[in-house]
Amino acid sequence: MALSLSPAKLVLLAVHYAVHGDVDSLTALAARHGAVLKKDLLLRILLTYLPETLPSSRYTDFVRQLDERGLFPDTVPVEVDCSPVEHLAEDDAVKKVRRLRLLPLALPDAPESAPEDALTLFLLRRSYKVDEEAGLLDELPALLLPFMDHSPCVRTLLVSTILPLLRRNCEYYPQEPIPFTLQGFQHLPDRVAVSSLLSRSGSHDADISLVGRDLRGLVGPWLSGEKRWKQGTQGTHGADSSRSAAEADDDLCPGWDEVLRWLMTKASKSWRVAVSAIQQWDGPGDADLGGWGSVEFSDSQREYLEESYARAALASAYLIPEASLEALDGAYTIAARVANLRALDPVSPLASALAVLPPLTEQISDDILSLKNTAQMRNDLLSPSNPLTSPTDSSLAFLQALALSAHILTKAGCPCTIRRAGELALLRDEREQKAEAGKLIYAISSTGPKTDDRFWIKARNEILWLRDWGAEDGWSPEEAACGVFGQVKKDFLEVEILKALLSNTRYTLARSIYEDAPDQPLDRGLLQDTIYATAMTAYDNASNPNRTRGGLKKCDEIIKAFPKTIQQSDPRAKRIEALLQATHSLSGYRLVLKQGEPFTPVVLRVHDDPVSIISKILEQNPRSYTQLHDLLTLGTHMVDAGLTTKTPLTSEKDVARHRLSTERRITAMCINAALAEDDFETAYSYVVNRIAPATTPNSSSSSSSNNATWGDDYSWKAALQAGKYRRGHSSSSSTTTTTTTHHQRTLPSGVGSGGGLFSSANADVRHLEQRIECLATALRVAPPHTLQEIVNAFRRAEEELDVLVREEQEREDEWDARGDQLGSGATTTTTTTLPGLFGRPSPASAAGAGAGRAGHHLEAKRSRPSRTAAAAAAAAGDEDAAPMSLFDLSRASVLSAQRNLSALSALHRSTGLGARLASVGSGLGGGRRGGGGGGGGGGAGRKASEGRGDGASDAGDGRSSMDMPPLSATGSTTSAGSADEEKRVRKRDQLREAAMGTLVSGVGWLVGAPPPSQLRD
Incomplete structure (x- = not known):
């Protein structure tokens, strides 16, 4: 039946079979009616009406048979069913054929070899249509593989376009496909196409290990297409001088250039992706075509691809921004990888290189070390003119050196990138x-x-x-x-x-x-300086002032660690040793200079006035002023350490002067601290034993000059403060009381005292005497312009002493009166409980006691002009215009002696009193010379306790004291020879000798004259 069909009905029947996908019937129909159903017509029918969802394997054989000039098998088992068109009128069939509108095989942008090849055109258009209409990209390999050798266009489409796109969307990352059809992807610019293919590669940490696969399976096949290369660009470098070599290379293969830039971008943002890509991919020659052939490049293309890939790899090493050991290991791996790819000198493994530290200087050329290459590390990394990224032995040695340097720095704790190391080496700052x-x-x-x-x-x-x-x-x-x-x-x-x-x-x-x-x-000098600097750094960083711990211990050990270099006699070593001793001395005290901040050794070294720290010690440590010797030693160490001066002391004389000045200042601090804690006795002891010995009358002039020169503004102030000190009421005791039979009696201070008849047992009087002595010391050491203040204090103290003496005299007069009454029998109602009376009055004892008290009063009265004269003489040694002249002092002493003569009238009943007064007068002068102490020994006793006084006066005083006969407990004499002495010497001669003895001893001490006793000798 089919043999009798008209051409129109045959065409409609072929279309019917194509629409229903009945390839077998179509094949049988084409075999029997080849004259009507020709190759082009059938291909157009297939292209237009064959379902896109039909598996390619169902019709590829038919298409191949059509390509072989219609050579179908001789026997076709399929019966052709003509029923769809057999009842159709011929005119209707013709009309339907005209309305078929079959698609043409020709493509608007088909390759030059494609227009005369219907099969190639069919395959291309069928591939696009299947992808666009059905989205069955994975069916295209089955369609094209049987015809891959038929035409280069088919092979190129399959390998360089379909294969990368198919792997990207269907195999590698199906969950994130790129939104392009086959034809749309094929017409993308090369840079966009490559960027799309690699858009998902390395985007997650889990995919880093697959970057090499992506480059091998996506970029490698894509580069195999001839369209990727610009024709004629390889010979344009010298033709167009306005374009740079880098731009020419970019035009040679824009897609490949995009691959290199993607690699560099990954290096700067996700360096692990770049390092992994370089390690896993050998370059464009390493392509996975799925068994569909091999990559074929020309020699020039291969050289360009390999060199540019090596250049991009080296550039990626410089672009790694992370300063970590892992990143630097990756950069070093890149260098070794490039050396392997380009067959350069092998780079040793990183661990081996770090252990050996190979010499790399000679392998690095001068053009690599040029300063201009600093900019080349940031710009034009892919330029062929960039020596840093050119794959040469020199550039690899430079990169290896930078990687090792950055690795050493980073491992030690100083993070450093490759680029930073390169800047340090090239900038040479x-x-x-x-x-x-x-x-x-x-x-x-x-x-x-x-x-x-x-x-x-x-x-x-x-x-x-x-x-x-x-x-x-x-x-x-x-x-x-x-x-x-x-x-x-x-x-x-x-x-x-x-x-x-x-x-x-x-x-x-x-x-x-x-x-x-x-x-x-x-050298030795630099070594010494370094040792000293390090030792002082350890000292400054110390927190404990104990030299056996912490920073001070380290400082000491550093100095002693180089015995050949640091000698103990070295001045700097001595200063450091003194500094350590001074600091260690502070460890025994509680010391806080600022609230909330404990004392640290560096404070001592940088303090503007380190000696002032001792005042803080005295304030914060009770009774620390008693450790004067330790504090003076501390001050000496400060001077020896050079802390008290801004400039080093060059001579021993200067050092000694600074030591003396510091000692005086510390002594003054201790005196003030003792006064602040109401310990006047210690302060007084420091004044008379530490300040006064340095300012004896014979050296007062030189001492005053020395004080003025070196600014000793501390000693005289401390002595003045001691002289102004007033004791509290609880510590004063002006009288000694004893109990009588019926009443409590107040005895004068000279009676019943263990200190002798003429000792100042009254505590207030003694305190005033000590204050006056401190003021006298202040007069001797003070500068001239301060004397008025001291003299005023001195006069006020004397006035207070006069008041106390008058009060004591009144008490003695009252006691004398009572004694007279007892002696005359006028008072019988009261019984005195004096020792030895046994309830009976003793006129002799009462008279003796009265004479003793009168002698004591005379001694006190005579001592004041002598003290005044001594103070004035000391002040006159410091200033030519003294507040009181020597003549005034002498006149004052005579007037005082005349006033005292009237007080001796009560002694006319005493026997042998003249000789004692003469002896006391001589001893009194010596006693006042010795400081007015409380002992009956006078000057000799004070000299023994205070260590001062000249030998002549002490010798005279000692003789006068020894010549005085012993006294009883009541002050009367017990020697039988006193009665015989009274017979030989008249009373008025005794009185005259006592008065003149006082005057000569007091005034003569000022002018340095020997006592009368020595003159008599």
């Missing part, structure tokens, strides 16, 4: 290099082990390697090294390393390197 070296050594010192010498030896070798990258010994010292520390002098690095060793107590290692080694890295 000495200040930046020094700062980086300092940070490195500090980090090593802070985090390194304290007891591992091997670590410190390796650290020193690494630091020195960073300076010259392992330059040989023959490297010229005048020529700057090329390392990251190339501009830093080697001495600077050695000094910093030595400081680090000493700070970490590696004394033995430091001594073996810098003192005992035959080739010492540092």
